[in-house]
Amino acid sequence: ETGVTQSPTHLIKTRGQQVTLRCSSQSGHNTVSWYQQALGQGPQFIFQYYREEENGRGNFPPRFSGLQFPNYSSELNVNALELDDSALYLCASSLGRGGTDTQYFGPGTRLTVL
Amino acid sequence: GQQLNQSPQSMFIQEGEDVSMNCTSSSIFNTWLWYKQDPGEGPVLLIALYKAGELTSNGRLTAQFGITRKDSFLNISASIPSDVGIYFCAGAADRGSTLGRLYFGRGTQLTVWP
Numbered sequence: 001e002t003g004v005t006q007s008p009t010h011l012i013k014t015r016g017q018q019v020t021l022r023c024s025s026q027s028g029h030n031t032v033s034w035y036q037q038a039l040g041q042g043p044q045f046i047f048q049y050y051r052e053e054e055n056g057r058g059n060f061p062p063r064f065s066g067l068q069f070p071n072y073s074s075e076l077n078v079n080a081l082e083l084d085d086s087a088l089y090l091c092a093s094s095l096g097r098g099g100t101d102t103q104y105f106g107p108g109t110r111l112t113v114l
Numbered sequence: 115g116q117q118l119n120q121s122p123q124s125m126f127i128q129e130g131e132d133v134s135m136n137c138t139s140s141s142i143f144n145t146w147l148w149y150k151q152d153p154g155e156g157p158v159l160l161i162a163l164y165k166a167g168e169l170t171s172n173g174r175l176t177a178q179f180g181i182t183r184k185d186s187f188l189n190i191s192a193s194i195p196s197d198v199g200i201y202f203c204a205g206a207a208d209r210g211s212t213l214g215r216l217y218f219g220r221g222t223q224l225t226v227w228p
Contacts, residue, residue: 033215035218042120042221050214055213094214098206099144099216100144100145100208105149108156
């Protein structure tokens with residue numbers, strides 16, 4: 001069974017640019033959640049996708065957007081990058097969208113904005 | 115948003131010692147989770163708790179879901195060098211607009227000296 005994978009591993013961008021991060025969910029999982037983890041902090045919820053629809057959003061501006069595809073893989077897009085967007089971006093997949101559905105995390109994408 | 119207070123922030127212990135860390139919330143959670151994160155990796159689930167008062171073990175790890183549903187603790191017995199890492203608590207409220215999102219503490223950095 002393949003776990004959660006993310007690409008790319010590392011990324012360097014400059015302010016104002018746009019970035020797309022990708023996540024492949026664990027086999028059989030229909031829900032993907034995205035988190036931002038700043039250095040020295042715990043992960044912060046960005047949003048969740050359940051069966052291709054957004055199922056909740058954290059306190060992030062609209063320039064953070066996402067997609068979920070029919071195979072349940074997902075993308076996180078960030079427009080107009082700011083320096084504070086530098087962080088580890090984690091995706092997690094789960095069998096369902098409830099709090100009791102265990103979320104399994106990928107290794108993350110380290111984004112640096114210069 | 116809901117805030118999780120995790121303590122201590124860091125611990126330096128000798129191999130063989132027991133470790134205890136805890137997490138408190140200003141709000142009630144229906145699920146408490148404990149994750150471990152190694153450098154450059156995503157969080158890995160250690161223990162999941164779904165019922166107030168529940169006490170669950172996973173090898174040398176024991177965690178409890180507080181009766182008030184606003185706190186949880188994690189104990190590690192007879193620590194070994196591979197226990198080194200950052201431990202995060204996470205809670206899920208699982209109601210309304212917060213369905214499916216995890217709230218994380220800031221983490222406890224554990225260092226084990228041989």
